[in-house]
Structures are given as structure tokens and as C-alpha cells.
Amino acid sequence: MEIVITETPEVAAILAADIVERALTTIATPVLGLATGTTPLATYRELISRHVESGLSFVAARVFLLDEYVGLPRDHPAAFRQVIAREFTDHIDLPMTGLHSPDGPAADIAGAANDYERALADVGGVDVQILGIGSDGHIGFNEPSSSLGSRTRLKTLTSKTRIDNARFFDDDIDQVPHHCLTQGIATILEARHIVLLAFGESKACPLTRAVEGPITAMVPASALQLHPHVTVLVDEAAATELSYADYYRETFENKPHWQTF
Numbered sequence: 001m002e003i004v005i006t007e008t009p010e011v012a013a014i015l016a017a018d019i020v021e022r023a024l025t026t027i028a029t030p031v032l033g034l035a036t037g038t039t040p041l042a043t044y045r046e047l048i049s050r051h052v053e054s055g056l057s058f059v060a061a062r063v064f065l066l067d068e069y070v071g072l073p074r075d076h077p078a079a080f081r082q083v084i085a086r087e088f089t090d091h092i093d094l095p096m097t098g099l100h101s102p103d104g105p106a107a108d109i110a111g112a113a114n115d116y117e118r119a120l121a122d123v124g125g126v127d128v129q130i131l132g133i134g135s136d137g138h139i140g141f142n143e144p145s146s147s148l149g150s151r152t153r154l155k156t157l158t159s160k161t162r163i164d165n166a167r168f169f170d171d172d173i174d175q176v177p178h179h180c181l182t183q184g185i186a187t188i189l190e191a192r193h194i195v196l197l198a199f200g201e202s203k204a205c206p207l208t209r210a211v212e213g214p215i216t217a218m219v220p221a222s223a224l225q226l227h228p229h230v231t232v233l234v235d236e237a238a239a240t241e242l243s244y245a246d247y248y249r250e251t252f253e254n255k256p257h258w259q260t261f
């Protein structure tokens with residue numbers, strides 16, 4: 001894993017945007033995997049400004065979201081598809097047909113999960129996957145105890161995740177759904193390049209367990225250690241518990257071609 005500690009989330013967002021921009025400019029039909037939540041917003045803002053100011057184009061891209069709530073109407077403002085449109089894709093030139101998300105409101109959830117796996121396979125998989133990490137160590141909505149071999153499926157959210165996400169539901173935990181449809185850990189690991197972002201002190205513990213702890217289903221993000229190409233971009237606050245922080249800094253500073261993550 002390449003672990004890069006940046007002074008601020010904004011610096012990390014620029015590096016993440018560089019990775020996405022490279023995919024957009026070197027791959028004929030790039031497939032981007034996107035997370036929702038607060039962590040990647042600075043990266044999306046950076047990409048929007050590159051689109052507006054320098055003409056960075058998403059016209060040939062396809063976007064696949066990691067997850068969607070089950071039990072929310074499609075037009076609910078906190079539904080992940082609505083969030084990503086509002087925060088990102090409505091502001092770039094991604095074609096309307098280019099945005100894919102698990103169909104959380106579907107009547108047949110198992111069928112929707114299979115359809116999503118098929119849609120991912122049809123485009124040949126994800127080129128660059130942006131990930132955040134939950135305070136309980138989840139990626140996507142693969143909560144602790146998720147199988148490391150899991151594929152897209154229905155999951156029950158932990159109460160920790162529901163409490164964390166109540167901020168998107170007027171701080172009312174009763175409004176936060178109990179279930180979601182999420183890419184599985186094995187699905188996520190098929191992306192060719194994974195960029196994990198973690199900012200702020202609340203992420204210091206799960207991040208450290210993910211990158212320096214043992215691989216375990218109890219910390220789903222630790223499965224990323226099995227992937228050959230993961231870039232972990234963290235700010236100083238999220239890096240405080242890393243025992244090898246100095247080594248990661250030294251590696252990054254001495255990397256001759258660090259821009260080619």
C-alpha cells in the first residue's frame with residue numbers, strides 16, 4: 001500500500017483528483033467508482049473546477065457508486081444517487097446514462113444486486129475506485145463481520161454507522177435506514193486502482209487498524225492489504241496513530257516518480 005500523509009484534506013484531494021484525471025485522459029472509456037459521504041467531497045469539488053476551468057471531460061466516462069440505502073424513495077435528498085448528482089455529476093459533462101448505482105428501492109433486492117454485478121462486469125470493471133472508511137472500519141457498507149469474499153448484496157447497517165450518518169437525516173437516527181445494497185468486498189477489490197481517503201481524528205483508529213493491523217472481517221477495510229495497487233491518502237489528524245508514519249513520509253519524499261501513483 002502507498003500511504004501518503006498530507007498536511008490537509010485539500011492537498012490529498014488534489015492528489016486524488018490527479019489520479020482520476022490521469023484515468024480520464026489515458027483510458028478510452030474510463031470507469032470511475034465513487035463513494036459518497038463527506039470525505040471525497042473535496043476531491044469532487046477539485047474535479048468540478050478542473051472541468052470548468054480546464055475542460056477536463058467526463059464525456060466518455062462511466063460512474064459506479066458503491067452503495068445505496070434500501071428503504072428510501074429514489075428522490076430522497078439523502079439517497080446516494082441524489083447526493084452524488086447534487087455534489088458532483090450534475091456539474092460535469094458525464095452523460096445522463098453514465099451514472100450507475102445499486103437499485104436500493106428495487107422490490108427484488110437480490111435481483112438488483114445481481115444486475116449491478118453484471119453491469120460492472122459488462123463495462124470491464126472499475127479503473128479507479130475512490131473509497132472512504134467508516135469509523136467502524138467499513139468500506140462501501142461492508143460492516144464488520146462482512147465476508148472478505150462478498151459480492152453486491154443487502155447488508156444491515158451497524159448502529160454506529162446509523163449514528164454517524166444521522167447528520168444526513170436532520171440528526172434524527174430514526175430516519176436512517178437499517179439496510180443498504182452495497183458492493184461486496186470482493187467486488188471492490190476487483191477495481192484496478194483503489195484510492196482510500198481518510199481525514200480527521202475520528203478516522204485515526206479505523207485507518208490504523210486497516211493498514212497496519214491484521215486482515216480481518218472485523219475491519220473490512222483491512223482487506224485492501226490484499227490488493228496490489230492501493231493509494232491511501234490521509235491528513236495529519238488521521239495519521240496520528242500510525243506506527244510507521246515516519247517511514248511512509250520518507251518513502252513519499254524519496255519517491256522519484258511519486259506523481260505516477
Ligand code: F6R
Nearest residue numbers: 035036037038039132133134140
Ligand atoms: C459511502 C460509503 C461509506 C463512506 C464511509 C465514510 O458511499 O461507501 O463507506 O465512505 O462511511 O463516510 P464519511 O466520508 O462521511 O466519513
